[in-house]
Amino acid sequence: MKKTVDQLSAMLAKLATDDDFRDRMLGDPVRTLRALGIELDPAKVPAARTLPAKQLVAADHAALESKQAGERSMVLFLLSGISTARLAS
Numbered sequence: 001m002k003k004t005v006d007q008l009s010a011m012l013a014k015l016a017t018d019d020d021f022r023d024r025m026l027g028d029p030v031r032t033l034r035a036l037g038i039e040l041d042p043a044k045v046p047a048a049r050t051l052p053a054k055q056l057v058a059a060d061h062a063a064l065e066s067k068q069a070g071e072r073s074m075v076l077f078l079l080s081g082i083s084t085a086r087l088a089s
Contacts, residue, residue, distance in 0.1 A: 007038050012061035016054050
């Protein structure tokens, strides 16, 4: 799962900032995503393609990164051995 999230994060970062990447995604999304290690079934690619605005993609990327940071913190919390019952007292 980590690899998939990292791949998604890399894709979103590029879509939010890289005009050449955006052009490649519109032209040949299968090949462009393959370069990031993401496999896409060519039969599922629509003939007419558009991309969301960079600002919207940047917001999605920030939300994904924030969620990942929260999950990493939760893992560290769980590994600390502190129980929620001890926190409540």
